[in-house]
Amino acid sequence: MTEATVTMDFHPQPQAGEAKPWAFPAPERGALGNGLTLLRCHRPGQQVVAVEILLNAPLEAEPKGLDGVATIMARAFSEGTDKHSAEEFAAELERCGATLDSHADHPGVRLSLEVPVSRLPKALGLLADALRAPAFEDSEVERLVRNRLDEIPHETANPARRAAKELSKQLFPATSRMSRPRQGTEETVASIDSAAVRAFYEKHVRPATATAVVVGDLTGVDLDALLGDTLGAWTGSPADARPVPPVTADDAGRVVIVDRPGAVQTQLLIGRVGADRHDRVWPAQVLGTYCLGGTLTSRLDRVLREEKGYTYGVRAFGQVLRSAPDGTGVAMLAISGSVDTPNTGPALDDLWKVLRTLAAEGLTDAERDIAVQNLVGVAPLKYETAAAVAGTLADQVEQHLPDDFQATLYRQLAATGTVEATAAAVSAFPVDRLVTVLVGDAAQIEEPVKALGIGEVSVVPAE
Amino acid sequence: MPMGHTATVEAGSGGLTATEHRLANGLRVVLSEDHLTPVAAVCLWYDVGSRHEVKGLTGLAHLFEHLMFQGSAQVKGNGHFELVQGAGGSLNGTTSFERTNYFETMPTHQLELALWLEADRMGSLLAALDDESMENQRDVVKNERRQRYDNVPYGTAFEKLTALAYPEGHPYHHTPIGSMADLDAATLEDARAFFRTYYAPNNAVLSIVGDIDPEATLAWVEKYFGSIPGHDGKAAPRDGALPETIGEQLREVVEEEVPARALMAAYRLPEDGTRASDAADLALTVLGGGESSRLYNRLVRRDRTAVAAGFGLLRLAGAPSLGWLDVKTSGDVEVPVIEAAVDEELARFAEEGPTAEEMERAQAQLEREWLDRLGTVAGRADELCRYAVLFGDPQLALTAVQRVLDVTAEEVQEVAKARLRPDNRAVLVYEPIATDEETAQ
Numbered sequence: 001m002t003e004a005t006v007t008m009d010f011h012p013q014p015q016a017g018e019a020k021p022w023a024f025p026a027p028e029r030g031a032l033g034n035g036l037t038l039l040r041c042h043r044p045g046q047q048v049v050a051v052e053i054l055l056n057a058p059l060e061a062e063p064k065g066l067d068g069v070a071t072i073m074a075r076a077f078s079e080g081t082d083k084h085s086a087e088e089f090a091a092e093l094e095r096c097g098a099t100l101d102s103h104a105d106h107p108g109v110r111l112s113l114e115v116p117v118s119r120l121p122k123a124l125g126l127l128a129d130a131l132r133a134p135a136f137e138d139s140e141v142e143r144l145v146r147n148r149l150d151e152i153p154h155e156t157a158n159p160a161r162r163a164a165k166e167l168s169k170q171l172f173p174a175t176s177r178m179s180r181p182r183q184g185t186e187e188t189v190a191s192i193d194s195a196a197v198r199a200f201y202e203k204h205v206r207p208a209t210a211t212a213v214v215v216g217d218l219t220g221v222d223l224d225a226l227l228g229d230t231l232g233a234w235t236g237s238p239a240d241a242r243p244v245p246p247v248t249a250d251d252a253g254r255v256v257i258v259d260r261p262g263a264v265q266t267q268l269l270i271g272r273v274g275a276d277r278h279d280r281v282w283p284a285q286v287l288g289t290y291c292l293g294g295t296l297t298s299r300l301d302r303v304l305r306e307e308k309g310y311t312y313g314v315r316a317f318g319q320v321l322r323s324a325p326d327g328t329g330v331a332m333l334a335i336s337g338s339v340d341t342p343n344t345g346p347a348l349d350d351l352w353k354v355l356r357t358l359a360a361e362g363l364t365d366a367e368r369d370i371a372v373q374n375l376v377g378v379a380p381l382k383y384e385t386a387a388a389v390a391g392t393l394a395d396q397v398e399q400h401l402p403d404d405f406q407a408t409l410y411r412q413l414a415a416t417g418t419v420e421a422t423a424a425a426v427s428a429f430p431v432d433r434l435v436t437v438l439v440g441d442a443a444q445i446e447e448p449v450k451a452l453g454i455g456e457v458s459v460v461p462a463e
Numbered sequence: 464m465p466m467g468h469t470a471t472v473e474a475g476s477g478g479l480t481a482t483e484h485r486l487a488n489g490l491r492v493v494l495s496e497d498h499l500t501p502v503a504a505v506c507l508w509y510d511v512g513s514r515h516e517v518k519g520l521t522g523l524a525h526l527f528e529h530l531m532f533q534g535s536a537q538v539k540g541n542g543h544f545e546l547v548q549g550a551g552g553s554l555n556g557t558t559s560f561e562r563t564n565y566f567e568t569m570p571t572h573q574l575e576l577a578l579w580l581e582a583d584r585m586g587s588l589l590a591a592l593d594d595e596s597m598e599n600q601r602d603v604v605k606n607e608r609r610q611r612y613d614n615v616p617y618g619t620a621f622e623k624l625t626a627l628a629y630p631e632g633h634p635y636h637h638t639p640i641g642s643m644a645d646l647d648a649a650t651l652e653d654a655r656a657f658f659r660t661y662y663a664p665n666n667a668v669l670s671i672v673g674d675i676d677p678e679a680t681l682a683w684v685e686k687y688f689g690s691i692p693g694h695d696g697k698a699a700p701r702d703g704a705l706p707e708t709i710g711e712q713l714r715e716v717v718e719e720e721v722p723a724r725a726l727m728a729a730y731r732l733p734e735d736g737t738r739a740s741d742a743a744d745l746a747l748t749v750l751g752g753g754e755s756s757r758l759y760n761r762l763v764r765r766d767r768t769a770v771a772a773g774f775g776l777l778r779l780a781g782a783p784s785l786g787w788l789d790v791k792t793s794g795d796v797e798v799p800v801i802e803a804a805v806d807e808e809l810a811r812f813a814e815e816g817p818t819a820e821e822m823e824r825a826q827a828q829l830e831r832e833w834l835d836r837l838g839t840v841a842g843r844a845d846e847l848c849r850y851a852v853l854f855g856d857p858q859l860a861l862t863a864v865q866r867v868l869d870v871t872a873e874e875v876q877e878v879a880k881a882r883l884r885p886d887n888r889a890v891l892v893y894e895p896i897a898t899d900e901e902t903a904q
Contacts, residue, residue, distance in 0.1 A: 008586035009690035010537060014579050014683075016550065017572035020501035020674075045499040048834050078754075087764060090755035095820070097827035116831055143767060150770035150793045153722035157616045262720075265606070265614040297544050306541060309602025312610045338610050370549040377551010381502045381568045384839050 022380040024407040027213070027393055032232045035208030035239065039393050039403065040223060041215040043386050049120050049216030050390035051113040051127065054398050057204035058322070059106050060177040060245055066196055067177070068148065068184020070104035073136075073197045073205075075144050077102055077111060080135035081126075089126065096123040100130075105182060106322045107398045109205075114387055117216055121226055128230035131210075134201065141194035148189050156463055159260065159267035159338065159439040166258050166437045166460070167269050167334070171249045178247065178321065206236030211397045215390040244324035249273040251433045253455035259442040260462050266344040266440030268314070270351075271334030274428050276320045277399055278327035281424050283412040285318060285333075288425025290371045291363050292316045292354075293335055297370075299354050300335065310339045310347040318428070323399035333428045341441055345448025348436075352454055355431050362422040371421070376410050479837065479861045481670075481847055484681060489665025489693040492684055493847045493857045495672040497840060503574040503673035505567045506844035507581050508852045510668075511661035512561040513641070514634035514700045514781060522641015523649055525558040526604050527657050531565065532556070533596035536587035543580050550576055558639045561781055562852055568841045571674040575683050578671075582687035585667070588658055597651045605647075608640050616721045620891055627713050627889035628729040628785055634701045635782045665693035668851040673840035703782030705731070708887040716892045723770065723791050725893040726801045730786035732882050735778035736854045741867050742874040746883065747774040747786050748825035749817045749875070750808065755824060757808050758790075766804060768796040780853040786883065798892050809883045816876030826868055833864040 027039040062069050078093070078100050080086040093100055098115035111130075115123040155161040165181055172179035183189075212231055214223065251272035275281050293300040293316025300314045314337030323329030339347040383389050396405045431454075438445060442459045450457045481495040513524050534540050547554045550573040556565040567577040612618040622638045629635040669688070671680055709731055733739035751758045751774025762769035775787040790801050817825070836842040837860075846860035 007690075007692055008582075010583075010587075011579065011686060013537065013546075014575040016576065017574075019570060019572045022501055022570075045497075046838065048831065048838055087755065087760055090753070091820070091824060094753050094755045094824045094828055097831035099831075114831075116834055119827075143764065146767065146793065147763070147770055150723070150791075154616070154770075154791070157720075157722040159614060263614060265609045267614075295544070295548060297541050297548065302541075305603055306599065309599045310606065312603060312607040338606070338614065340606055340609060370545065373551055374548040377570055377573075378553055379551075380500050380570060381553060381841075384500055384502065 024379060024383065024410065025389055026407065027403055029403060032207070032227060034232060034235055036231055036234070037211040037397070038227065039211065039213045039397065040218070041389060041393065042218045043215055043389060044217055044219070046216045046386040047117055048114055048386060049117050049214065049218070050385075050387040051124065052213040052390045052394035053111040053127070053131065054211040054394055055109040055205050056209035056242060057104070057109045057200070058242075059104060059182060061204055061242070062177070062200070063196070065188055066192055067180055067188040069192050069196050069200045070109055071183040072141060072144050072148065072189070072192050073200055074102040074104045074109045074111070076136050076141055076197055077130040077134050079140040079144065080137055081129040082133035082135065083129055086135070086137070086140050089130070093123065093126055096126070098123040100127065106178060110394065112387070117218070117221065120221065124226060124230040128234055131205070131231070132234040136194050136198050136201070138194045141192070141197050145189055145192050148183065149186060152186055152189075159263070159265070160336070162258055162462060163267045163269035163336070163437045163439045166256060166439070167271050167435060170256055170435050170437065171251065171271070171273060173248060173250070176247070206239070207231070207234045208236060208239040211394070213390045213393045213397070215393070216386040244322065244329070246328055247273065247322065247330045249330070251435055253432045253434055255436040255438065255449055255455050255457040257442045257446055257449070257457065257459045258437065258439040258462055259459055260439055261441055261443065263341060263439070263441045265338040265340055266438050266445055267338045268348070269334060269336045269437045270434050271332055272434055273321070273330040274318070274333040276323045276329040276331045277401055277405065278323060278329060283409060283416050284420040284424035285428050286375065287368065287371050287413060287416050287421040288363065289316050289318050289333070289428060290375060291367045291421060292358065292425050292429065294371070295374075299358065300351065303350050303354055304337075304339070304347055308343070308347070308350065310343045310350070311337050313337055314351070316429070320399055323401070325400040329399070335429070341444050344438065344440060344445040345452060348449060348454065349452055352431060352452065355429055358422070359426045359431070363418050363425070365418050368418040368421050372413055372416070375413055379410060479843070481857055481861060482677065483857060486664065486685060486689055488689065488691055489663075490688050491668045491851055492681065493668065493670040493851055494675065494677050494680060495670070495843060495847060496675055496677060497672065498674045500840070501571040501674050502840055503569055503571050503671060503675050504840035504844040505569065505574070505577040505581065506670045506672075506841070506848050507565045508668045508848035509563045509661060510666045510852050511563055512559050513637065513639040514560050514703060515661065516637070516641075519645060520649060520653060521637045521645040522604070522639070523645070523653060523657055524563055525639045525641065526600060526646060526649060527654055528556045528558045528563050529600040529604055530592060530596055530654055531584055531588065533600065534591035535584040536590040537583050538580060538591070543584070546576060546580060552577065560635050560639060560779060564845065564848065566841060566845065574671070574675065574680070578683050578687050581669070582691065585662060585664065585688065586691040588662065589655055592651070592654065592658070594651055597654060601646060601649065605643060608643065608646070612640060617725060617893060620727055620893075623715060623717065624727055624729045624889055624891045627715055627891065628731065629705070629782065633705070633782070634703050635779065660696050660698075663694050663697070664688060664691050665695070666697055668848045668857075670844040670847040670851070670857070672844040672847065700781065705783055707731070707783075708882065708884070709889070710886060712885050713889040714892070715890070716894060718894050718896050721893050721895045724796070724798050724895060725792065726788070726790045726798050726805070727891040727893075728788040728888045730788070730883055730888045732776070732784040732786045733878065734782070735780040735784055738866070738870065738874065739878050740778065740784055742870045742878045743784065743786065743882065744776050744829060744867070745817070745822070745825045745870055746812070746875045746879045747776050748828055749821045750774050750812060750883075751788065752825065752828060757812060758805065761804055761808055762790060762801065767793060768800055768804065769793055806885060809879070813876065813880040813883060816879070817872050819872070822872050822875070829867045830864050833867070
């Protein structure tokens with residue numbers, strides 16, 4: 001090759017300078033007079049303040065037949081209060097340059113406010129109004145219900161969303177809330193009205209069981225006074241203990257094809273449930289999962305993407321579904337991505353080979369070292385914004401973890417060895433206990449997938 | 464090396480500063496110090512995008528971006544990714560119509576590594592580029608195209624609408640992902656020629672933002688990039704200039720397996736970098752940004768004919784920008800009902816202009832978006848490159864928010880009146896078909 005005519009001066013790869021200390025920020029914990037738990041954290045320079053509100057209104061608390069009522073309630077918080085109509089409320093928030101997102105998930109309902117610090121007082125006032133005196137007007141709830149019903153076909157048509165829905169259905173018993181779509185089905189959502197939303201709110205939303213996390217550059221902000229005037233004015237009955245129900249899952253190895261005739265790719269979602277952050281294995285599981293499929297130089301993409309070109313990228317991850325104070329919670333452990341239709345069989349075959357090789361030979365020390373350096377090293381950039389810090393602090397509260405969990409996790413990751421990481425990855429992804437959901441063209445992929453012998457194959461329609 | 468600009472705080476810059484420098488080989492360098500967090504962002508913009516591609520070679524700029532991660536003289540295979548991630552950094556590259564960018568965010572003490580890596584591939588990519596990488600990344604990019612465009616409902620809307628809005632032969636007629644046929648046809652020699660033409664220090668801007676020592680940083684830049692020869696082999700992209708308005712309504716109806724009817728449209732708007740484009744951004748925000756916008760209130764809240772309705776702005780400097788309307792219908796509502804309502808709202812807005820309160824809201828929203836973008840070192844590095852490459856002055860990034868706040872209601876009304884008209888748009892209508900009908904075709 002004559003191409004290699006290079007004219008630049010080369011220098012050896014530079015060595016790293018001296019690392020500067022950085023630690024995950026420690027919040028200051030307190031409570032307001034109404035029982036609201038408060039975490040605050042000053043982050044110099046972060047002019048956009050993040051406020052996370054956690055409400056102890058988990059999905060399993062939704063009344064039978066009303067799946068989705070927590071979602072509709074979460075959305076209805078920003079649809080008017082005792083002071084503003086729905087349109088006015090949205091306008092006032094945007095006048096602050098604020099965004100307010102809310103969603104309901106298995107552990108509870110979350111509201112996330114982001115606003116420039118100069119307009120924090122006004123935005124906190126609006127947020128407090130929404131929690132304290134939501135209007136839940138008939139016509140607004142009815143509109144949200146219709147809107148939600150309109151969204152469902154869009155989710156069904158999206159391969160990744162469709163796969164997630166199927167995996168939940170496969171893993172969990174029909175009696176478990178976790179087996180059903182978080183935001184409800186056509187049937188259940190259609191039964192929701194403003195009375196149902198209000199009843200759910202009255203039963204499960206109160207300051208004594210709520211937490212607020214406030215993060216940003218709080219220089220010159222009298223947060224106590226500000227919170228006293230806003231979230232402090234919210235009243236409600238005292239806390240009642242709410243046990244977290246145990247989770248069971250059927251991870252017997254099998255394959256379910258969700259038929260999508262004509263699909264040019266197959267969406268893969270291969271999963272089971274496993275340890276959450278309370279388990280001592282968590283740091284090793286994080287490390288092992290990263291080595292398996294955390295990035296494009298991890299084991300899965302090294303083969304499926306960078307050697308074979310079957311995919312734009314496949315990732316392995318652990319995502320906490322619900323944690324309990326006694327450590328009985330679970331995380332979803334999964335591998336996801338999409339591969340082109342003709343190569344679906346070969347890609348799955350390679351994926352299983354990667355898992356078998358990992359179990360047989362283990363990780364290398366070099367892989368472990370790079371993973372630790374990345375997971376620990378990226379922390380200062382991952383947590384540059386107030387929103388990122390607030391999100392993790394709120395997750396910790398939601399998962400019944402101590403406030404220094406993340407800071408401790410970084411130290412534990414650095415102390416986790418190759419053998420532990422291998423063991424955790426292998427037990428997180430055992431080849432015979434994975435439920436494989438494939439959203440793709442059954443006519444083309446069913447036979448090749450059957451031939452792999454990775455479990456019994458069944459086909460279900462997309463809708 | 465300093466080019467005149469010093470680190471003086473300019474009005475409306477929120478206290479941020481940047482300095483500019485130029486190496487003898489033409490590489491422009493922008494530095495901005497910020498010691499709040501021990502991280503540094505490196506961002507490199509090459510002044511080449513899909514608008515530089517010619518017929519039959521669409522998608523080449525993006526495919527080439529992938530090849531930049533396949534090794535260079537001193538970096539083996541996936542070494543670029545491995546070294547950055549192993550140093551606790553994060554990285555990627557993206558390709559748009561007007562540029563290709565590469566970025567690494569590093570812990571401060573690993574900054575030098577990122578500069579070494581970027582310089583190695585800028586100067587010596589061809590020493591490593593081979594058929595194996597080319598064939599592999601061709602397949603990866605084709606799967607990227609399937610995943611992001613071909614295998615999702617409405618996935619090719621952007622491509623279709625762009626092709627309608629810019630005439631055949633126009634440099635923005637095709638999108639950066641390119642066509643499957645062209646991706647299949649691209650050769651290793653095409654990739655090599657592309658590198659030789661566009662990847663040169665004098666066709667790039669390097670910005671470094673964060674916890675840096677400017678003197679040491681500049682010395683590293685000189686050390687690693689200084690010997691890479693510049694060259695003037697690059698041809699200017701084809702002219703993207705077009706008349707201010709289309710002059711007619713262009714229209715395409717797509718019958719596809721989608722979950723709901725949709726009305727999408729692209730309006731021809733002023734070029735990025737002008738005061739009129741900031742006015743257009745505000746107009747689109749009032750009309751279709753967020754949940755207090757006129758279109759959201761009308762279609763989603765009051766008429767209840769849409770499940771989602773909004774406007775976005777695709778800012779372009781070398782051709783008219785596009786105002787991007789996207790409405791998904793509710794239930795069985797038909798598209799003409801939506802279209803009539805949209806036209807009515809746009810006509811009324813052109814007639815009345817924004818209220819004082821609407822201006823305040825739209826400006827507050829855009830101000831927060833700017834604070835978000837400039838609030839991270841990586842975001843700031845990218846914006847500094849953008850203004851340097853597209854408008855010749857990185858300092859404009861730091862005062863952009865002030866320019867948005869300076870726009871008046873009259874200017875917003877003016878741009879709406881002139882541009883947000885039915886005879887200045889390309890319309891894409893989606894009509895769903897059932898699965899069995901499709902298989903019968």
